[in-house]
Amino acid sequence: MSDELVKNLRSTLSKFELALGQIKEAILFTSKNGQIQWCNQVFDKIVEKPHIEILGQCFSELFILDKDDNILPLKQLQDNPGQEFTLEYHSNQSKNKIYQIYGRSLQGSDESISFVFVISDFTERKNREHLALQSQKLEAIGTLTAGIAHEMNTPIQFISDNILFLKESINDLTQFIGVVYDLTQKNESAEVMHNRIKSLYEQIDIDYLKSEVPVCLNQTQKGTKQIAKLVHSMKQFSHPGSKELSPVSLTNIVGTVLDVTKNTWKNYAELEVNIDKKHDQVYSIQSELNQILMNLIINARDAIVEKYGKDKKEGLIKIRNQMTKDFVELTVTDNGTGIPDEIIDKIFDPFFTTKEVGEGTGQGLAMIYHAVTTKLQGKVDVSTNHGEGTTFTISLPVSTKGL
Amino acid sequence: MVIVDEEGNIKYTNQEFLNVFGYQQDEIQGEHIIKIIPPDLRDAHNIGFSRYQTTGVSKIMGQDLNLKAIKKSGEIFNATQHIISGKQNETIEIGATIIPSD
Numbered sequence: 001m002s003d004e005l006v007k008n009l010r011s012t013l014s015k016f017e018l019a020l021g022q023i024k025e026a027i028l029f030t031s032k033n034g035q036i037q038w039c040n041q042v043f044d045k046i047v048e049k050p051h052i053e054i055l056g057q058c059f060s061e062l063f064i065l066d067k068d069d070n071i072l073p074l075k076q077l078q079d080n081p082g083q084e085f086t087l088e089y090h091s092n093q094s095k096n097k098i099y100q101i102y103g104r105s106l107q108g109s110d111e112s113i114s115f116v117f118v119i120s121d122f123t124e125r126k127n128r129e130h131l132a133l134q135s136q137k138l139e140a141i142g143t144l145t146a147g148i149a150h151e152m153n154t155p156i157q158f159i160s161d162n163i164l165f166l167k168e169s170i171n172d173l174t175q176f177i178g179v180v181y182d183l184t185q186k187n188e189s190a191e192v193m194h195n196r197i198k199s200l201y202e203q204i205d206i207d208y209l210k211s212e213v214p215v216c217l218n219q220t221q222k223g224t225k226q227i228a229k230l231v232h233s234m235k236q237f238s239h240p241g242s243k244e245l246s247p248v249s250l251t252n253i254v255g256t257v258l259d260v261t262k263n264t265w266k267n268y269a270e271l272e273v274n275i276d277k278k279h280d281q282v283y284s285i286q287s288e289l290n291q292i293l294m295n296l297i298i299n300a301r302d303a304i305v306e307k308y309g310k311d312k313k314e315g316l317i318k319i320r321n322q323m324t325k326d327f328v329e330l331t332v333t334d335n336g337t338g339i340p341d342e343i344i345d346k347i348f349d350p351f352f353t354t355k356e357v358g359e360g361t362g363q364g365l366a367m368i369y370h371a372v373t374t375k376l377q378g379k380v381d382v383s384t385n386h387g388e389g390t391t392f393t394i395s396l397p398v399s400t401k402g403l
Numbered sequence: 404m405v406i407v408d409e410e411g412n413i414k415y416t417n418q419e420f421l422n423v424f425g426y427q428q429d430e431i432q433g434e435h436i437i438k439i440i441p442p443d444l445r446d447a448h449n450i451g452f453s454r455y456q457t458t459g460v461s462k463i464m465g466q467d468l469n470l471k472a473i474k475k476s477g478e479i480f481n482a483t484q485h486i487i488s489g490k491q492n493e494t495i496e497i498g499a500t501i502i503p504s505d
Contacts, residue, residue, distance in 0.1 A: 003410065006410070007456075009453075010449075010452070010453035010456050010457060011453070011456075011457050013449060013450050013453035013454075014450070014453040014454040014456070014457035014458060015457075017450050017453070017454050018454070018458070029446065031443050035443050037443055037444070037445075037446040037447055038446050038447045038450055050462075051462050052462060052463050052468055052470070053469075055444055055447040056441075056443060056444050056447075056470075056471055
């Protein structure tokens, strides 16, 4: 090779190196054993080592992944030259950092395999997504709190009225007993005593108290049970235990969510719940399922209100389950507006919303999709007829087998 | 110890260099320095050397480095290397001391 040509190539190489040092992503290439042959300055900074100490080191020893086997799928890349992959890893060195890694294998003219990696810092983006999910949760909590407050107010109102009535009744009864006692102390004739007691009995209307007090007590007891159930559901909703996949009862989930959301739909829609007890148990995370079902029910309610308005109660929301080969499907069907064809592909995108500003964050379905497909290891499906309604199907694993 | 010209061609080696790497003087004289760099590090060398040639910026000179080198036999060993550059009669020369550390 002529000196001039070598000089030109060296100049080209050095321009590339300079340029690759100025981008946000870390770039490196390795031998087929994962030994680093070159990296840009960004990678030096990520692993916090001088450039020269990185060269020749094993990629997986420098860049320790928070993954059980700490192994990049090099074999997979090697067997399929030219394959690309995108994976997210939590690096151990930089705590709380999330990186996305793109890898590609290259076959040299001499049959030698090498790998090229591009590493992007995903932390900020993940944090943004996390914040958006948080705000979605807060928004949902706001909606629920108003509804639950209303739900609780009704029994509290009549319990408080009942207590007032019971207080008056007890006053009357105490007065009656006092008069009777006084008469026994006063050697009055039997006739006088009889007349006095009879007239007071009628005046106080003890027959009325005898029939009304038990009714009032029963009603009060029912009211407190209603509140206790609501409180229990709220607790189930907010502190629902395990964050790991574990056996969860669909009946419990549906009951809890219907309790806490009741106020959001009861004026607009009938609920038809049909949970087949044979397929009641799924392997899932209760808190996530609560959120997912709540979002689906509130969406169904919104679609119904949009179609029929707020003055009518023509909505119907059906919740049911069925068994498929490996999953239990939980479906939520509404007879609302349905989803137009032109936006059906976008409904699971973060921040996509057809609602007015301030009415929705556009995170509901994105959150459902993310939670079901990653945390719950299931699937989400939607079928819709514009103008007739929508069915969302959440497929959930029935056991840990095959996960 | 080894001295190369600005293209990386070997100009001078001392006896100890020949002993350590297992070359005869006439085998190595005029050869490119890449010969003593293990294959896995040649990409890094090419890029680093190109950068130095084009921009004059080196990330490695003037400090003790622990680097691998390869003998004539193919044996790879660790060595403490110290690289400096200087001008001799208007031409740049690069010198390195290499002390095996295994």
